[in-house]
Amino acid sequence: MLNNELKEIDVKKLVGKRIREYRQKYKMSQETLSEIIEIDSKHLSNIELGKNMPNPQLLLKIANTFDIEIKDLFEFYHLLPPKDLKTALNGLINRLDDEQLKYVYKYIKTFVI
Numbered sequence: 400m401l402n403n404e405l406k407e408i409d410v411k412k413l414v415g416k417r418i419r420e421y422r423q424k425y426k427m428s429q430e431t432l433s434e435i436i437e438i439d440s441k442h443l444s445n446i447e448l449g450k451n452m453p454n455p456q457l458l459l460k461i462a463n464t465f466d467i468e469i470k471d472l473f474e475f476y477h478l479l480p481p482k483d484l485k486t487a488l489n490g491l492i493n494r495l496d497d498e499q500l501k502y503v504y505k506y507i508k509t510f511v512i
Contacts, residue, residue, distance in 0.1 A: 412449030413475040419447045421465045421472075436460040 422432050429447070433440040436457060445451040453461065455469075462469045476487055495503060 409449060410473075411452045413478055414452065414472055415447040415449040416478050417472045417475050418443075418453075418461055421461075421467070422447075425465060432461075432464065435464050 422429070427435075429443050430440050433443040436443075437460070438457065442451060446453050458469050458472060462472060476484060479487070492500065492503065
């Protein structure tokens with residue numbers, strides 16, 4: 400993560416959103432997931448809403464349930480507001496060498512009509 404650009408992010412909310420994304424991707428209800436990871440469904444709801452932060456053991460149970468690594472629950476740049484996302488992208492682009500910049504330009508251009 401780029402430390403200087405996004406100091407004020409709410410990690411609890413973003414982790415909660417990521418957990419909800421995976422739960423919905425696997426078409427699970429909160430009740431089903433809470434049973435699998437052995438917590439109360441209200442606690443899971445509070446986690447997904449960003450009110451509670453899961454402890455490391457619970458993060459591991461969640462990651463194992465979705466067959467992902469814990470770090471995947473902390474990859475949430477795509478959940479940031481567009482302005483913050485553009486700032487983060489600009490920071491990454493500024494660190495590219497000339498050759499890398501050419502490849503990134505070609506890749507991004509394929510999405511723009």
